[in-house]
Amino acid sequence: MSERELLMIPGPTNVDPAVLRALSKPTQSHTSSEFVRIFKESLNDLKKLFMTQDEAFVIAGSGTLALEMAVANVVEPGDRILNLVAGFFGQHFVEIAKAHGAVTQVLEVPWGEPIKPEAVKDFLHKGNFKAVTVTHVETSTGIANPIREIGETVKEQSDAFYIVDAVCSLGGMEVRVDDWNIDICAAGSQKCIGAPPGLAMLSVGNDVLKLLDSRRSPVCFWYGDLNNWLPVVRDTSQYFATPPVNMIYALHQALKILLNEGLEQRFRRHHVIAEAFRAAMDALNLRLVAKRESAADTMTAAYYPDNIDDATFRSEMRRRGIVVASTLGPLKGKGFRVGHMGNVNQNDILATIGAIEATLKNMGYNLNEGAGLAAAEEKILSL
Amino acid sequence: MSERELLMIPGPTNVDPAVLRALSKPTQSHTSSEFVRIFKESLNDLKKLFMTQDEAFVIAGSGTLALEMAVANVVEPGDRILNLVAGFFGQHFVEIAKAHGAVTQVLEVPWGEPIKPEAVKDFLHKGNFKAVTVTHVETSTGIANPIREIGETVKEQSDAFYIVDAVCSLGGMEVRVDDWNIDICAAGSQKCIGAPPGLAMLSVGNDVLKLLDSRRSPVCFWYGDLNNWLPVVRDTSQYFATPPVNMIYALHQALKILLNEGLEQRFRRHHVIAEAFRAAMDALNLRLVAKRESAADTMTAAYYPDNIDDATFRSEMRRRGIVVASTLGPLKGKGFRVGHMGNVNQNDILATIGAIEATLKNMGYNLNEGAGLAAAEEKILSL
Numbered sequence: 001m002s003e004r005e006l007l008m009i010p011g012p013t014n015v016d017p018a019v020l021r022a023l024s025k026p027t028q029s030h031t032s033s034e035f036v037r038i039f040k041e042s043l044n045d046l047k048k049l050f051m052t053q054d055e056a057f058v059i060a061g062s063g064t065l066a067l068e069m070a071v072a073n074v075v076e077p078g079d080r081i082l083n084l085v086a087g088f089f090g091q092h093f094v095e096i097a098k099a100h101g102a103v104t105q106v107l108e109v110p111w112g113e114p115i116k117p118e119a120v121k122d123f124l125h126k127g128n129f130k131a132v133t134v135t136h137v138e139t140s141t142g143i144a145n146p147i148r149e150i151g152e153t154v155k156e157q158s159d160a161f162y163i164v165d166a167v168c169s170l171g172g173m174e175v176r177v178d179d180w181n182i183d184i185c186a187a188g189s190q191k192c193i194g195a196p197p198g199l200a201m202l203s204v205g206n207d208v209l210k211l212l213d214s215r216r217s218p219v220c221f222w223y224g225d226l227n228n229w230l231p232v233v234r235d236t237s238q239y240f241a242t243p244p245v246n247m248i249y250a251l252h253q254a255l256k257i258l259l260n261e262g263l264e265q266r267f268r269r270h271h272v273i274a275e276a277f278r279a280a281m282d283a284l285n286l287r288l289v290a291k292r293e294s295a296a297d298t299m300t301a302a303y304y305p306d307n308i309d310d311a312t313f314r315s316e317m318r319r320r321g322i323v324v325a326s327t328l329g330p331l332k333g334k335g336f337r338v339g340h341m342g343n344v345n346q347n348d349i350l351a352t353i354g355a356i357e358a359t360l361k362n363m364g365y366n367l368n369e370g371a372g373l374a375a376a377e378e379k380i381l382s383l
Numbered sequence: 384m385s386e387r388e389l390l391m392i393p394g395p396t397n398v399d400p401a402v403l404r405a406l407s408k409p410t411q412s413h414t415s416s417e418f419v420r421i422f423k424e425s426l427n428d429l430k431k432l433f434m435t436q437d438e439a440f441v442i443a444g445s446g447t448l449a450l451e452m453a454v455a456n457v458v459e460p461g462d463r464i465l466n467l468v469a470g471f472f473g474q475h476f477v478e479i480a481k482a483h484g485a486v487t488q489v490l491e492v493p494w495g496e497p498i499k500p501e502a503v504k505d506f507l508h509k510g511n512f513k514a515v516t517v518t519h520v521e522t523s524t525g526i527a528n529p530i531r532e533i534g535e536t537v538k539e540q541s542d543a544f545y546i547v548d549a550v551c552s553l554g555g556m557e558v559r560v561d562d563w564n565i566d567i568c569a570a571g572s573q574k575c576i577g578a579p580p581g582l583a584m585l586s587v588g589n590d591v592l593k594l595l596d597s598r599r600s601p602v603c604f605w606y607g608d609l610n611n612w613l614p615v616v617r618d619t620s621q622y623f624a625t626p627p628v629n630m631i632y633a634l635h636q637a638l639k640i641l642l643n644e645g646l647e648q649r650f651r652r653h654h655v656i657a658e659a660f661r662a663a664m665d666a667l668n669l670r671l672v673a674k675r676e677s678a679a680d681t682m683t684a685a686y687y688p689d690n691i692d693d694a695t696f697r698s699e700m701r702r703r704g705i706v707v708a709s710t711l712g713p714l715k716g717k718g719f720r721v722g723h724m725g726n727v728n729q730n731d732i733l734a735t736i737g738a739i740e741a742t743l744k745n746m747g748y749n750l751n752e753g754a755g756l757a758a759a760e761e762k763i764l765s766l
Contacts, residue, residue, distance in 0.1 A: 003409045012628055015410045023629060024407035026386045027398045027579045029706050060581045061444045064624035065606045099605040190625060196410045198443045198581055198627030220603040222482040223448045241447035242573060244581030245395055246406060247630065323412050 002321060008352050009325040010139045010168060010299040012190035012197045013342035015250075019195055022253035023246050030243050038252045039236040039243060045255035049170060049193075049263070050185055050203040052177035057202040057226070057233050058251065060244040063167040063188025066200035068096045069224040070163045070184040071133065074208060076217050077101030079130035082123055082160065084115045084150070088140035088328045089165065093133040100220060105129070111331065112141050114294035117149040124157040131161040131183075136175065137168035137296040140328045141289045142337070144173065144296035151181035161208060167191060170201075171258055172270045172298040172341040177203045184208055189247070192270070192298055194342035195254040198247045270297040272383045273340045273349045279379040280353040280372035284360070289327070289335060298341035301327055303334055305365050310336070313359060320355040346380055385704060391735050392708040393522045393551060393682040395573035395580045396725035398633075402578055405636035406629050413626050421635045422619040422626060428638035432553060432576075432646070433568055433586040435560035440585040440609070440616050441634065443627040446550040446571025449583035451479045452607040453546045453567040454516065457591060459600050460484030462513035465506055465543065467498045467533070471523035471711045472548065476516040483603060488512070494714065495524050497677035500532040504540055512543040514566075519558065520551035520679040523711045524672045525720070527556065527679035534564035544591060550574060553584075554641055555653045555681040555724040560586045567591055572630070575653070575681055577725035578637040581630045653680040655766045656723045656732045662762040663736040663755035667743070672710070672718060681724035684710055686717055688748050693719070696742060703738040729763055 007014045015023075028035045039058075046056040059065065075081055075097060083094045085108040097104045107123045109115055115134060124132075132154050137144050147164055154162045161183040166175045170185070172192030177185050183205045190197035204226060212219075212227050219225040223241065231238045258266060274297040281288060281302050289301035304313065310326055310333045317324050325337040340349055353372045361367055390397045398406075411418045422441075429439040442448065458464055458480060466477045468491040480487045490506045492498055498517060507515075515537050520527050530547055537545045544566040549558045553568070555575030560568050566588045573580035587609060595602075595610050602608040606624065614621045641649060657680040664671060664685050672684035687696065693709055693716045700707050710718040723732055736755045744750055 005409070005411075007410065007412060009412050011625060012410045012413065015629075020407040020409065020629075024403040026388070026403065027390065027395045027573070028388075029390060029392050029708070030395065030580070031708075032706070060583075061448070061606065062624040062627070065444070068604075068606045096605045099601055099603055099608070101603070188625070190410070196627065196629040197413070197625045198630050200443075218482055220482055220484070221451075222479045223444065223451045224606075225482070241445040242394060242571070242580045244445070244579065244630075246398075246403075246579040246633075247581050247627075323415070325412070325414075 004321065006322050006348055006351060008322055008338050008340070008348070010191070010337050010339035013194055013339055014344065015196055016194055016254070016257060016343050018257065019250050019253045023196065023250035025246070025249050027245050030245055031237060035245060036237045039248055042248055042252045042255060043233055043236070045259055046201060048259060049255065050175065050177045051179065052203045054177060054203045054205045055209070055230070055233055057204060057229055058248065059200045059229065060198065060247065061200035062197060063186065063200060064092065065224065066186035066188060066202050067092055067165055068221065069200065069202060069226065070186045071096045071131070072100050072221040072224055073212060073219055073226045074131050074161050074163065074184065075100050075102045076215060078103065080105060080127050082107065082129045082132045084120065084132065084134040084145070086113065086115055086135060086141065086143055086145060087111050087138035089138055090135040093165070112143060112289045113291055114143045115145045115150060117146060117153045120150055120153050121157055124154065129158055129160040131163055133163045135165040137173070137298050139168045139299065142296050142299050142301040143290040143294045144169065148180045155181045168298055169296070172267070173296065174267055189251055192341040193254050193258065195250045196247065198244060199251055270341060272380060273344060273346060274300065275383060276376035276379045277338065277340055277349055277353065279375040283371040283375035284357065284367050289331065299337060299339045301335055301337045304336065305360065308360065308363055308365060313363065316359045316362065317355050320358065322352050322355040350376060387704065389705050389731055389734060391705055391721050391723070391727070391731070393574070393720050393722035396577055396722055397727065398579055399577055399637070399640060399726050401640065402633050402636045406579065406633035408629070408632050410628050413628055414620060418628060419620045422631055425631055425635045425638060426616055426619070428642055429584060431642060432638065433558065433560045434562065435586045437560060437586045437588045438592070438613070438616055440587060440612055441631065442583045442612065443581065443630065444583035445580060446569065446583060447475065448607065449569035449571060449585050450475055450548055451604065452583065452585060452609065453569045454479045454514070455483050455604040455607055456595060456602055456609045457514050457544050457546065457567065458483055458485045459598060461486065463488060463510050465490065465512045465515045467503065467515065467517040467528070469496065469498055469518060469524065469526055469528060470494050470521035472521055473518040476548070495526060495672045496674055497526045498528045498533060500529060500536045503533055503536050507537065507540040512541055514544040514546055516546045518548040520556070520681050522551045522682065525679050525682050525684040526673040526677045527552065531563045538564045551681055552679070555650070556679065557650055572634055575724040576637050576641065578633045579630065581627060582634055653724060655763055656727060656729060657683065658766060659759035659762045660721065660723055660732055660736065662758040666754040666758035667740065667750050672714065682720060682722045684718055684720045687719065688743065691743065691746055691748060696746065699742045699745065700738055703741065705735050705738040733759060
């Protein structure tokens with residue numbers, strides 16, 4: 001393996017060398033004034049990223065842990081929950097809700113399609129839901145669900161808590177927790193934020209914190225009980241469980257880089273690169289999994305042309321220094337996924353498109369050399 | 384802060400520079416052949432450390448997560464559990480058991496004293512327990528509970544699963560999972576193993592895995608459900624949630640260092656250093672919290688002499704480049720805790736003793752300069 005390999009999978013993403021250096025600073029005491037400050041600054045910066053006045057939480061764990069914390073703190077056994085499912089990761093919320101004894105109602109759309117707010121409206125009338133869950137960017141297909149619009153519907157039509165999985169969008173696309181009526185927003189460190197995997201992150205609104213005091217039963221999840229972490233996120237010198245010191249160094253540095261770039265500029269960069277990549281796929285006649293009008297700016301899933309073997313394609317890509325991912329579940333073997341988020345820049349996306357062209361050509365696919373690159377360049381210059 | 388500061392708290396501990404370098408390698412795909420191999424080797428090395436043929440698990444989270452996984456997978460609502468509590472961290476098991484609906488029976492001993500196997504025997508007759516929990520080294524007091532003897536009692540007197548918290552012993556003191564009848568052993572990365580905090584680790588025996596198939600109710604903890612992780616630890620190319628790639632690089636390196644030193648040699652080093660530190664405390668007339676015959680080899684809690692202010696002491700120690708910890712709960716302000724585990728060597732322990740002498744002397748405590756150092760040196764040479 002070359003350490004210059006480009007990690008173009010939908011998470012983990014390439015980590016900036018400055019973030020890796022922060023990661024490897026000598027481990028300090030979690031009660032040292034320096035670490036207490038770094039932890040606090042990270043939480044404050046995270047609130048800026050969530051665009052919220054709510055509390056932010058950072059806990060050792062994967063993004064999946066964040067999803068479970070979101071559900072487990074809100075839902076009690078017997079509560080009804082509406083799970084909006086548009087792919088592999090939306091289904092996670094269903095499994096989690098079941099594990100916590102909720103009665104699940106699933107609104108499922110075919111892979112590649114987004115959830116429609118009107119459909120949510122119809123479902124909301126079917127029951128008294130305690131919570132609604134939705135995935136912002138569905139990493140299995142590359143669609144982005146309309147989080148703002150669904151949030152409006154949920155709040156107009158029900159008293160349900162609105163839980164959003166922003167694991168594959170936060171830091172790459174706009175996520176406005178306060179403006180979009182999001183009660184709990186869950187995220188991870190390893191995608192658009194560009195830190196290594198290993199941190200679960202959440203924003204949690206006041207209504208949820210109030211709910212915690214009026215639950216009929218304790219949260220069946222001690223490590224994930226927000227009540228245990230609340231004193232820590234409000235005063236980072238407090239202790240519940242040992243925080244992942246080095247990972248928080250890395251997050252701190254990644255958030256500084258992110259805010260230094262500026263959120264609007266960062267989202268625009270993601271959009272330009274995504275558009276460039278999609279234009280290249282069009283030029284190469286590769287069909288995308290996601291409906292175009294719902295395509296996410298952070299990643300893309302594309303179908304292979306006929307007679308292209310998945311393992312061979314990805315292994316040839318890697319030989320060219322570019323790591324891409326397979327598709328999941330029912331799409332396994334039928335396509336590939338490219339993450340264009342976090343630190344990915346125009347150089348990286350052109351390199352990726354070039355490698356895709358060369359690999360497909362060598363595997364016998366009929367294409368005009370440079371057509372994808374030219375389309376991408378044209379799109380970049382036009383945006 | 385100087386990056387040469389000695390971290391002499393009972394976790395996190397000083398991380399070896401080679402481990403920090405491994406930590407900061409470029410993040411790779413969790414499905415790359417290199418990472419799949421590193422993850423697999425780490426699990427295999429961890430089994431050597433647990434001294435077991437059982438399955439080993441490594442998951443993003445703190446040691447607390449490992450404790451919760453141990454309890455949540457075994458216990459169902461209404462099950463009776465016996466919690467052996469000898470301090471602050473033993474109590475964690477009680478809180479966790481309650482969160483999962485277990486009926487808790489607590490055998491508690493005063494802080495500084497160990498759990499006695501005979502007392503466990505008496506309690507086991509009081510009820511049909513599904514599980515017994517115990518803390519090996521209680522980090523709040525520095526006692527080591529007799530894990531082997533308690534395990535024998537549990538297996539002779541009951542059908543209960545034996546759950547051991549080895550967070551503050553694994554890698555520093557002997558922990559024989561197979562020989563000591565331990566069904567689930569929980570640990571973390573940041574203490575005797577000498578990696579940064581952020582990994583939960585467990586060994587899980589066959590009887591527990593069998594139990595998972597016959598539970599009356601699902602595990603109320605999706606992220607911690609062993610059934611979800613079992614395919615991953617058996618084949619590290621499989622996916623459940625994104626593994627903490629860089630933290631596993633660090634663990635991998637730390638375990639190589641550990642096994643290269645050799646377990647027997649490593650435990651002996653911990654014992655010599657612990658004995659040297661205790662001899663120094665005796666020579667300085669500082670009373671230990673833990674009963675001497677039960678004192679752990681990984682850390683020590685000592686009471687302050689009269690009129691020594693906790694915050695001043697620790698801040699003066701830090702000015703001398705040595706970070707020590709406060710005592711917890713009812714002992715807060717009354718003493719300090721020193722971790723002598725992981726990478727800590729004789730040089731470090733002498734430096735720590737020297738700083739304690741100088742600090743106490745400067746704060747007005749009457750001592751013979753060098754008495755602690757001499758006692759430690761004498762002990763080191765005699766062992």
